[in-house]
Amino acid sequence: SSGINAEYGIVSASDKIALRNSIGYQGALLSTLLSSSIRFTDIYVSRSFDKDALQRGLVDRVRSCIPDPPPRIHQVKWKPGRMADMTCVYGFAWSLSPQNPLPVEIIRTDLGRAILTECIQDEDPRSDGTLDIEAESAVPSRYSSYEYYQEFCKVQNLLERPVSLFRVTKISAYNYQKEKQSVKDFYHSAGMGTWPNRIDKLNF
DSSP states (O other): OOOOOTTTOOOOHHHHHHHHHHHOSSHHHHHTTOSSOOOOSEEEEOSOOOHHHHHHHHTGGGGGGSOSSOOEEEEOOOOOOTTTTSOOSEEEEEOOOTTOSOOEEEEETTTTEEOOGGGOOSSOTTSTTOOOHHHHHOBOOTTSHHHHHHHHHHHHHHTTOOOOOHHHHHHHOHHHHHHHHHHHHHHHHTTSOOOOOOOOOOOO
């Protein structure tokens, strides 16, 4: 079932992934530079799940919006460990690039900021009475919207194309925004709820 609440407009992770399976993972900015969308051919899940339910949630319910071939869903299997089914406050982002000497970045998901490896604490940093050294030393992620936009501007300059504000550039990606809205309209017409309108306050 959809994670969208028709009254409050709450969007679940499966709703967002289903949307990206439909319109691509490139986002508005990159869509202004690419001739086609970036799509996943395969999705790998690293813990136990109901494959039929996940297939419905990520693909089947928006199948008419997803170009062929749709992504295939797989489970990554490993020897069960003590931490296998426990939630974690850390997220990881990585990118292999000659310009990126440190390809892996550790992110505190409750902060939305990157932390330094030497500041990682042994105990849960959210525990009462624990000095949260990680939060004190956290820095903006190089994968944040701001840093991403700075790199996008460099490409625009190399192509000798005009640079606009982040919000203006996103809106100007007409074809991408039109396709995105059509999928949201499909959610609504199919009775899966109303996708909330996000007010973008990023003005850089």
